[in-house]
Amino acid sequence: MAFLEIQHxxxxxxxxxxxxxFDLAIERGELVSFLxxxxxxxxxxxxxxxxxxxxxxxxIELDGVDITNMPPSxxxxxxxxxxxxLFPNMTVGDNVGFxxxxxxRPKEEIxxxxxxxxxxxxxxxxxxxxPYQLSGxxxxxxxxxxxxxxxxxxxxxxxxxxxxxxxxxxxxxYEIRRIQQELGITTIYVTHDQEEALALSxxxxxxxxxxxxxxxxxxxxxxxxxxxxxxxxxxxxxxxRSRVVNAQVGxxxxxxxxxxxxxxxxxxxxxxxxxxxxQLRMGVHPxxxxxxxxxxxxxxLGAIVRMGVELGEAVxxxxxxxxxxxxxxxxxxxxxxxxxxxxxxxMPVD
Amino acid sequence: MKKKRAPVWVWLIFLLGMAYFFIxxxxxxxxxxxxxxxxxxxxxxxxAFSDPAFYKNFGYSLLWAMLTIIISSIMVVWTAYWVxxxxxxxxxxxxxxxxxxxxxxxxxxTFGLVRMYGRPxxxxxxxxxxxxxxxxxxxxxxMYRAVDAGLRSxxxxxxxxxxxxxxASWGTILFRVIFPNLRGAILSGVFLTFxxxxxxxxxxxxxxxxxxxxxxxxxxxxxxxxxxxxxLVSFLLTFLSISAIQWFGRGSREQQAQVAGAH
Numbered sequence: 001m002a003f004l005e006i007q008h009x010x011x012x013x014x015x016x017x018x019x020x021x022f023d024l025a026i027e028r029g030e031l032v033s034f035l036x037x038x039x040x041x042x043x044x045x046x047x048x049x050x051x052x053x054x055x056x057x058x059x060i061e062l063d064g065v066d067i068t069n070m071p072p073s074x075x076x077x078x079x080x081x082x083x084x085x086l087f088p089n090m091t092v093g094d095n096v097g098f099x100x101x102x103x104x105r106p107k108e109e110i111x112x113x114x115x116x117x118x119x120x121x122x123x124x125x126x127x128x129x130x131p132y133q134l135s136g137x138x139x140x141x142x143x144x145x146x147x148x149x150x151x152x153x154x155x156x157x158x159x160x161x162x163x164x165x166x167x168x169x170x171x172x173x174y175e176i177r178r179i180q181q182e183l184g185i186t187t188i189y190v191t192h193d194q195e196e197a198l199a200l201s202x203x204x205x206x207x208x209x210x211x212x213x214x215x216x217x218x219x220x221x222x223x224x225x226x227x228x229x230x231x232x233x234x235x236x237x238x239x240x241r242s243r244v245v246n247a248q249v250g251x252x253x254x255x256x257x258x259x260x261x262x263x264x265x266x267x268x269x270x271x272x273x274x275x276x277x278x279q280l281r282m283g284v285h286p287x288x289x290x291x292x293x294x295x296x297x298x299x300x301l302g303a304i305v306r307m308g309v310e311l312g313e314a315v316x317x318x319x320x321x322x323x324x325x326x327x328x329x330x331x332x333x334x335x336x337x338x339x340x341x342x343x344x345x346x347m348p349v350d
Numbered sequence: 351m352k353k354k355r356a357p358v359w360v361w362l363i364f365l366l367g368m369a370y371f372f373i374x375x376x377x378x379x380x381x382x383x384x385x386x387x388x389x390x391x392x393x394x395x396x397x398a399f400s401d402p403a404f405y406k407n408f409g410y411s412l413l414w415a416m417l418t419i420i421i422s423s424i425m426v427v428w429t430a431y432w433v434x435x436x437x438x439x440x441x442x443x444x445x446x447x448x449x450x451x452x453x454x455x456x457x458x459x460t461f462g463l464v465r466m467y468g469r470p471x472x473x474x475x476x477x478x479x480x481x482x483x484x485x486x487x488x489x490x491x492x493m494y495r496a497v498d499a500g501l502r503s504x505x506x507x508x509x510x511x512x513x514x515x516x517x518a519s520w521g522t523i524l525f526r527v528i529f530p531n532l533r534g535a536i537l538s539g540v541f542l543t544f545x546x547x548x549x550x551x552x553x554x555x556x557x558x559x560x561x562x563x564x565x566x567x568x569x570x571x572x573x574x575x576x577x578x579x580x581x582l583v584s585f586l587l588t589f590l591s592i593s594a595i596q597w598f599g600r601g602s603r604e605q606q607a608q609v610a611g612a613h
Contacts, residue, residue, distance in 0.1 A: 050511075050515060051514075052511055052514075071514075072511070072514040072515055073514045073515075073516075073517050073518060073519060074517075075515075076517075077515060078515065078516075079511070079512065079515040081508050081511070081512060083505055083508050085505065085508040085509055085511070085512035086512075087509065087512075087513075087526075087527055087531070088504070088531055089527075089530035089531050089533075098513070098516055098518075098526075099516030099517055099518075102513075102516055102517045102518045102519075102522055103517050143512075146512075146516070147515070147516075150516060150517065156515075
């Protein structure tokens with residue numbers, strides 16, 4: 001039996017279904033991300049686990065105990081909010097110790113735990129400061145320490161890094177993962193940032209319009225998306241609407257250019273071939289598929305060079321790793337791209 | 351960077367405004383010093399402060415103000431908090447109700463109270479309950495607006511949820527999280543209420559309860575200089591209340607400005 005189970009949970013707001021039939025089992029110590037665009041139901045699901053929303057149908061169990069109708073204050077669930085939510089009238093130390101004071105723990109225990117938590121977030125000297133004297137990143141660290149101080153059974157993070165600038169966001173992302181692994185705490189992390197979800201999680205739940213689209217390890221989600229939505233939402237994706245020439249050998253035709261894909265082809269005369277930009281290569285490579293188009297854009301992004309190649313009705317994106325001796329074609333010139341058959345996968349046309 | 355100087359016309363308007371406010375006060379003050387003919391003295395103030403009736407009426411007004419503040423604070427803070435947290439759709443209704451003293455004149459409110467509670471089965475006029483109830487209603491626009499502005503300046507939804515997730519009960523959330531963060535706003539309402547109740551005339555006079563307002567009016571009909579001195583005392587109370595609002599509000603404004611800057 002899993003540590004946290006969300007069993008067929010649905011949430012209706014008036015007539016609108018925010019979450020539909022959400023069913024997930026999370027193991028002890030696992031970090032699971034809910035990933036999806038705004039309004040997909042990921043925060044509502046998290047809030048149902050926290051107790052701030054009641055599921056319209058379904059059930060939530062934590063360590064074998066039904067917590068579906070338990071008030072948030074009784075759940076022993078720590079939560080970190082996007083807006084930090086530190087109490088402005090309290091010092092950092094008082095914020096971190098708030099949950100322990102509310103639970104009437106002895107003063108010595110509170111002081112010791114506060115110091116432990118401040119050391120964990122690498123801010124041992126800042127206990128006497130007020131939230132307004134801290135940067136955004138520091139405030140979010142304190143919010144994390146405050147949520148962890150009560151030794152919650154589950155840690156819930158609701159887009160905790162969204163309000164921070166890019167550099168701090170990346171730093172804090174790894175900090176959260178380090179702390180989560182150090183404490184071995186079961187964690188749910190809500191985000192709309194795919195990179196964040198892929199970098200942090202043991203498993204990712206991709207959501208769309210209140211549904212679970214796919215659940216899997218980050219590399220599974222990225223490399224083996226099971227729905228068109230997941231394929232399009234996670235990472236950049238080229239989609240080539242192609243005609244099936246020979247289903248047995250996986251041969252397709254795209255605007256008069258033929259190529260092969262490995263694996264089984266879905267039924268139908270027309271399919272969509274999917275290709276990640278980093279799996280495409282410039283030039284002709286023996287043994288690989290080749291498609292020729294016209295280079296229409298070229299952007300230098302530091303580690304990679306991103307090219308747009310006009311190919312039939314689509315503009316195919318190709319990412320080349322930056323090398324000092326990389327010979328870049330000129331915009332407007334024809335460009336051949338290559339890819340091995342196993343790099344492409346195929347989905348039926350809706 | 352060199353500071354830009356304000357143009358002359360700005361100063362002119364400022365001085366005109368100051369003259370409009372302060373000339374009547376200075377005139378009243380000057381007049382209150384002329385009780386003894388041919389010389390300036392504080393005789394009017396001495397007479398005013400040596401009258402036992404002054405202390406009695408002032409004391410009663412203080413008592414009414416304290417009771418009003420306690421009842422109004424509890425009612426308004428709870429209501430405004432709950433409206434902001436869970437009942438946003440009824441905000442217009444609550445705002446309308448709190449504006450009642452601006453819409454219905456005090457005389458009408460008082461007669462309403464007398465008609466309703468001046469005879470059985472709810473005979474309350476021999477007690478100060480209708481008076482305090484009237485003052486509480488009178489304080490609504492000031493107290494509600496101050497507290498509501500304070501509540502809007504903090505994210506009470508997230509603060510409440512953060513406290514709940516840490517195991518806090520509603521009482522703990524209100525007294526340890528919400529109230530301390532509304533200190534400036536609540537005190538603004540408190541001091542405005544205090545200033546209004548201390549100078550209120552209609553309710554106290556028509557319900558026959560001793561208070562500072564009717565006392566000044568009564569003295570004014572009998573004496574010339576003492577009422578001027580008492581008017582200035584009344585003004586001083588208002589001035590001190592407003593200063594207190596500024597003083598207590600200063601800390602929270604600084605805090606908010608710095609929080610905004612930290613993001």
